[in-house]
Amino acid sequence: MRHFTIVGGGQAGLPLAIGLIKAGHKVRLVQNRTAADLTNGKVLSSQCVFGTARAEERKLGLDLWDKEAPAITGMRIAVAAPDGSGNKAFGFVGNLAAPAQSVDQRVKFPRFMEMFAELGGEIEIAEAGIPELERYASDSDLVIVAAGKGAVSQLFARDAERSPYDKPMRALSLVYTKGTRPYDQTCVTATLIPGAGELFMIPALTTSGPCEILFFEAGPGGPLDAFEPSMDAEAQLAKIKALIRQFVSWEYERIADAAPTDANAGLVGRFPPTIRKGVGTLPSGKPVLGLADAVILNDPIVGQGSNNAMKAATIYLDAIVQRGNGAFDPAWMNATFETAFSRVEASTTWSNMILMPPPPHVVDLLARASGRQALADKVAQGFDEPATIVPLFADPALAAAA
């Protein structure tokens, strides 16, 4: 039995903690919020998890909401007319090979914390900083930092070569809502609004049951960048509805009667997408290993962070189990991080690409998908495994041949 400390109980840290304990190890999970804080706090994400990452959750016994959560069977993609009229230029529905699912992290993380404790895991409620990491590093075989956007992640140096942007590329605004009218097919609806940003509408499961998340990604300084973190959910939703009416008018009637699911249903924020080095060094010289958003933080524009977190956690779990009694030295840590980074690198490339205005071959690719189901399905399936779609977005010749 080896002893692990995981700092941060989110979409990566919790599955890894549960996987390690199931593999027979001693695990301490350090979390800066109690389960009650999470349940009663603000929404954190839109967290749509696609088939591949869901299969990895299932292997660990973490696919717990199959009956309650809406089964998302496709991606409904639309492009608004570039003249700002609010009319639709074109759109299509691509089918997913396996259903995706979005379970509010306020539901998911507390349940995973409970499971971890039931399995005999130790939960320390603390805001871990450098002194705490030093303590964990001196009594654990390996310390993994999975603290997401938490300040402690700055221990890991920014990798400038892998981080093309040094400022936020989108202003994010989402509200969990009740009262929208469902489409016949349950899809994530993604609408590109040329020159302004994107609108995502995601069927999900929240603390009070099924809901739909309305989520704007706004170009900074543009017309959709109209939200303040101080806004309450009602005011935020009123603004979201007004912007949908103006820029995505064909969706307005469907969402006109939406109301926030609860007082904490709204989230406003922005952050620069940042890739960091996978290994951090404490003042004592001891190394710690970064995981998921702590070191691979993408803008949520193509909804990959939760998927990447699960894929990276699976790679770390397998690598740790395979290591047996070997040392968790910096060379092993770096190799493990690089394996995880190459697993999710296509999603980073894709996210960073979509943050820029789409080149003509991408607009043409999407327009052709609106008349060809096989191409529509291929684009949809790209959200599950971005490596299957990135070449078409990157290369005009491949896009033309698709």
Ligand SMILES: Cc1cc2nc3c(=O)[nH]c(=O)nc-3n(C[C@H](O)[C@H](O)[C@H](O)COP(=O)(O)OP(=O)(O)OC[C@H]3O[C@@H](n4cnc5c(N)ncnc54)[C@H](O)[C@@H]3O)c2cc1C
């Ligand atoms: C607006 C928005 C929408 C999104 N939509 C999607 C989507 O549709 N699909 C998708 O796949 N991804 C989406 N994401 C991204 C996704 O939510 C994250 O990528 C994912 O949760 C990352 O998992 P993680 O474990 O790395 O970090 P997190 O899930 O953020 O977990 C980190 C945990 O560490 C804790 N913590 C932080 N600092 C400390 C500390 N010092 N000590 C102890 N604990 C600490 C935090 O409280 C938290 O519980 C979205 C993100 C945002 C912001």
